[in-house]
């Protein structure tokens with residue numbers, strides 16, 4: 380008995396070897412292993428990535444704000460902010476070295492603006 384006789388798959392009509400076919404109960408006929416697996420395979424579970432590990436946009440903005448220092452140029456009244464670890468020697472607008480470091484809170488700046496009304 381030759382086990383390698385060519386058999387036509389009932390599902391895809393491919394001719395496959397006898398040892399490459401399986402009896403499919405749902406089709407009640409012999410199909411190739413590929414077709415058999417595609418019929419009987421279980422759907423793999425789709426894992427969703429957990430978004431909780433990602434920082435929210437608000438948290439990111441806060442951390443950036445915290446590391447910024449506000450400067451005010453006494454020469455041209457230009458206001459700008461730089462990162463805390465970055466040394467600022469002169470005004471980026473007029474090049475003046477007369478720089479004033481402003482308070483961290485926005486309230487302080489508003490207060491100053493009210494007082495001097497510049």
Ligand SMILES: [Zn+2]
Nearest residue numbers: 388391411414
């Ligand atoms: Zn097939």
Ligand SMILES: [Zn+2]
Nearest residue numbers: 452455470473
């Ligand atoms: Zn300036």
